[in-house]
Amino acid sequence: MKKRQVISTVLTAAMVASMGLTASAATDVAATDLAYTGELEIMHYSTSEESEGNGGSDGFRTVLAAWQEAHPDITLNENVLANAEYKTQIATLAAAGDLPDVFLLQGMNTKAWAEQGLIMDLTDTIAASPYYADYDQAYFTPFKSGDSVYGYPVLTGGTCTVVIYDKAMWAEAGFDAFPTTWEDVEKAAEYFSEQGIDTVAFGNGGQWQANSDFLSTLGNRYTGPEWFQSLCDKSGAAFTDEKFVAALAETQRLFAETNIFNEDFNAVTNEDAREYYISGDAAAFIGGNWDESYIWATLKEADEEKFNNIGFAPLPQPADATEAPTSQNIGLGYAVAFNANLADDPDKLAAAIDLAQELTGPAFASYVAENYALGGLTKVADVDLSSFDQITQDFYNYSYVDTEKCEIYDSYINGAVWGVLNTDLQSLMNGEMTPEEVAANAQAAYEENY
Secondary structure (H helix, E strand, C coil): CCCCCCHHHHHHHHHHHHHHCCCCCCCCCCCHHHHEEEEEEEEEECCHHCCCCCCHHHHHHHHHHHHHCCCCCCCEEEEEECCHHHHHHHHHHHHCCCCCCCCEEEHHHHHHHHHHCCCCHHHHHHHHCCCHEECCCCHHHHECCEEECCCCCCCCEEEECCCEHHHHHHCCCCCCCCCCCCCHHHHHHHHHHHHEHHHHHCCCCCCHHHHHHHHHHHHHHHHHHHHHHHHHHCCCCCCCCCCHHHHHHHHHHHHCCCECCCCCCCCCHHHHHHHHHHHHCCEEEEEHHHHCCCCHHHHHHHHHHHHHHHEEEEECCCCCCCCCEEEEEEEEEEEEEEEEHHHHCCCHHHHHHHHHHHHHHHHHHHHHHHHHHHCEEEECCCCCCHHHHHHHHHHHHHCCCCCCCCCHHHHHHHHHHHHHHHHHHHHCCCCCCCCCHHHHHHHHHHHHCC
């Protein structure tokens, strides 16, 4: 396994400065007179490390700090954990009925935690927000149970599936752009293998990456969006449906039967895999917008030539797939949510509402749009891309303009289902389980837990 490179504070400062800002750039929150003067707890995963090169986390931390400064009589107690640890800890707290005042809710936990009375129904609160008219309503879908909404979608709306490739390396292999079919990627793999280079780097060591960064998009190529919506609505679709089994079969073929990917794809994380691309040991990488931000920042500082050769492409289309050849999954996977017990303290609740509105409102949206060319819950009119470098402009167009959007699987349903599928996907990709077995196990978990 290759060691992950560490981004220094100097690198982050250089990245932000290159966008016409300074590392200390801040933003203003609305001046709200709040009656509450006690403590308010918030749990999230925007660590200082995660915010380096990650526009959503940087914006979140920046607005959080601005809100605290604007409300000095409120003690904001932050519990900040790394992403994987956060998911484990928040689930443990939910099971104990001891959620923080304010926290980040994954869409897949919404229905269960709402039914258990753990989280507050925010339908009327959100509708009364002064920013409501500018909210992108589509982002609320994962955080609904029936007609009720349980969170303010937070962070940035970025893709979970993008192919990042080195244009020069692919030109040497005989391709003017990244191939649109897996057949051509396999042809390129013959060339790259001769050079001792992995064709595409991928990391599924955390088990979620195969689902979020690959299958959600590849599956849509076979099923179309109606199938997944039916699965979420429990209106007839099943994991054992032939078209989804076909998506699993293609996933297995690509990872277990071709030499496209690095051999250790199930052992390394996406952070490790993107280092293979950065170092030139892989000609492409598949990951999410957070990976793109890291790669952008690292190469901008360390390798200008490789930086200028960054290209973006959707997943290639399988030969037997008939849906949406340019689709990529994008959304807001988390929302700011409240412990239901906050209803017992109206002043404290009002403070939490104000905080949530600022973390997802124009203060956040303007910051990430102007600094990173990213979008969140609140729309920003007329984003001016002219001040950004060409790579940033290209990624903005890939994310928001040139591709067709589909859903991120694990923003919906629940963790019990995805826990089974994600574990089995590793076995599938290693060739140790059949697509039919994986589908049957996922369906059994779905029927038992959803």
